[in-house]
Amino acid sequence: MKCLINEIAKKDRAKCLNEKKEGFRRWTKDHITETEFIITPDTRNCALSDTYDCFVVGSDQVWNPVYRRGFSVDFLTFAPEDKRIAYAPSFGISSIPDEFEDDYRIWLSGMKSLSVREQVGASMIRELTGRDAAVLCDPTLMLSRSQWLAISNPAILKPRSPFLLTYFLGKVPRDVRKRIRRIASRSGLEVVNLASLQDKERYRTDPSEFIDYVDSSQLFLTDSFHGVAFSILLEKPFVVFERAGNGPQMGSRIDTILSTFGLESRRWGLVRDYSDIHDVDFSHVPSILKSERNRAL
Numbered sequence: 157m158k159c160l161i162n163e164i165a166k167k168d169r170a171k172c173l174n175e176k177k178e179g180f181r182r183w184t185k186d187h188i189t190e191t192e193f194i195i196t197p198d199t200r201n202c203a204l205s206d207t208y209d210c211f212v213v214g215s216d217q218v219w220n221p222v223y224r225r226g227f228s229v230d231f232l233t234f235a236p237e238d239k240r241i242a243y244a245p246s247f248g249i250s251s252i253p254d255e256f257e258d259d260y261r262i263w264l265s266g267m268k269s270l271s272v273r274e275q276v277g278a279s280m281i282r283e284l285t286g287r288d289a290a291v292l293c294d295p296t297l298m299l300s301r302s303q304w305l306a307i308s309n310p311a312i313l314k315p316r317s318p319f320l321l322t323y324f325l326g327k328v329p330r331d332v333r334k335r336i337r338r339i340a341s342r343s344g345l346e347v348v349n350l351a352s353l354q355d356k357e358r359y360r361t362d363p364s365e366f367i368d369y370v371d372s373s374q375l376f377l378t379d380s381f382h383g384v385a386f387s388i389l390l391e392k393p394f395v396v397f398e399r400a401g402n403g404p405q406m407g408s409r410i411d412t413i414l415s416t417f418g419l420e421s422r423r424w425g426l427v428r429d430y431s432d433i434h435d436v437d438f439s440h441v442p443s444i445l446k447s448e449r450n451r452a453l
Contacts, residue, residue, distance in 0.1 A: 172356045179362035187307060197227070199234040211235040214243035214295060216382070219277075221256045222249060231263035240266060244273040244292045244452070246381075246409055252280060260284055271452075275415075276408035291412065293448040296385050304389060308367035313358055320345040321373035323383045324352075326399040336377060342430050345374055375434060381409045388417055388445075391438040397424045417444055 184190070204211075211232045217223055218230050232240040252260050261284045264270065270289040272278050281289045296304075320340045322328075328336075340347045350369055353359055361369065370376055370386045376394040378384065387394035396410060414420045418440060427433055 168356075169353055172353060172359055176360045176362075179360055183362045183364060195229055195234055197229055197233070199229075204234070205236050205239065208239070210239045210241050212241045212243050214245045216246055216294075217248035218245045219260075220246070220248040221253055221260075226256045226259050228259070228263060231266065233263060233266065237266045238268050241269045242267050242271055242289075244271055244294060245277075246273050247277045247280060248409065250276050250280075250408055252284070257284065274409045274412045276411075290451075292452045293416070293445075294381075294385050294413070296382060297389060297445065298449055298452060299389075301389050301391070304367050304386075305371065307364055308371065309364040311361065311365040311368045311372070314369060314372055315346045315348060318345050318374045319348050319372075320375045320377065321348050321350060321369055322352075323350045323376070323378040323380050324397070325380050328352075329400055332397065332400075339375070339377075339430065339433060343375065343434070348373070381413065384410055384413055384422075388413070388419070388438075388441060391436075391441065393434050393436045394422055395424050395427055395433060396422055416448065417441055 213230060213232055224230055230245075264281055264287070265285050270281060270287060271292045272281065272289050273292060273294050275291055278289045278291050281287055320336070320343065322336060336347060339345075348358065348369070349355055350358055350361055350366070367386065367390075370383075370392055371390045373392060376383065376387050376392050377397065378387070378394065379397045379399045384394065384396050386392075396414070398407065414422065419436075420426070421432075422436065
């Protein structure tokens with residue numbers, strides 16, 4: 157009976173994840189123009205070089221070998237070296253595993269222009285290639301609050317009463333769950349867990365609804381880099397937790413963004429009491445955002 161229950165739960169989770177992916181595909185179709193062809197490590201298409209002035213790579217953890225397993229396309233190896241540009245890609249880890257070092261050294265050396273989104277990433281590039289890479293802001297930060305809200309949609313399941321939003325991509329330890337309930341109780345807020353499979357309907361949230369959830373919340377608790385990024389963009393009181401679990405630690409990106417915007421105090425360990433949780437000064441953020449965007453451009 158236990159095996160049967162586990163199998164049913166497994167299929168239920170898989171169905172929920174597929175439905176979430178489908179929501180992302182629909183969002184992508186509406187908002188992102190994609191080519192009809194697919195580039196692989198074997199692609200050698202001269203017409204591509206003739207058609208485009210440059211090729212740009214820049215995405216969340218696109219250079220993380222744990223996830224991508226050293227995928228050469230992520231370093232634009234199909235394009236001429238003088239047209240390869242990296243705009244703020246993320247490694248998501250603090251060191252390159254030995255098995256990938258040689259390939260990464262060659263691929264990074266073949267980039268015309270190099271930038272990353274975390275300070276640790278710049279240090280790794282310097283160690284591997286001797287090159288200096290600029291640390292630039294995440295691409296999501298290049299758009300304004302009004303531009304993001306323009307493509308948001310009201311979340312169908314959003315509470316009518318004030319709520320506390322959580323978005324944890326790692327495990328949520330029992331003591332953290334207890335603290336969240338305590339914070340919500342003291343603040344008079346309903347708890348909405350956006351990345352929990354315990355709430356299958358909200359787990360299916362697409363990017364447009366995600367923006368609305370963050371913007372509508374009274375407090376946002378997360379272990380996610382982009383949770384922090386959208387909290388800053390939308391000037392939403394937030395607290396960031398360390399990522400729990402046995403997987404690779406990805407705090408370097410969060411370290412960089414908190415330092416850039418002078419918001420290091422928003423780490424859970426530095427929030428001294430419950431009154432501090434809701435009290436965030438964002439008055440200095442617009443000028444920093446303007447400066448970072450100009451530097452990136």
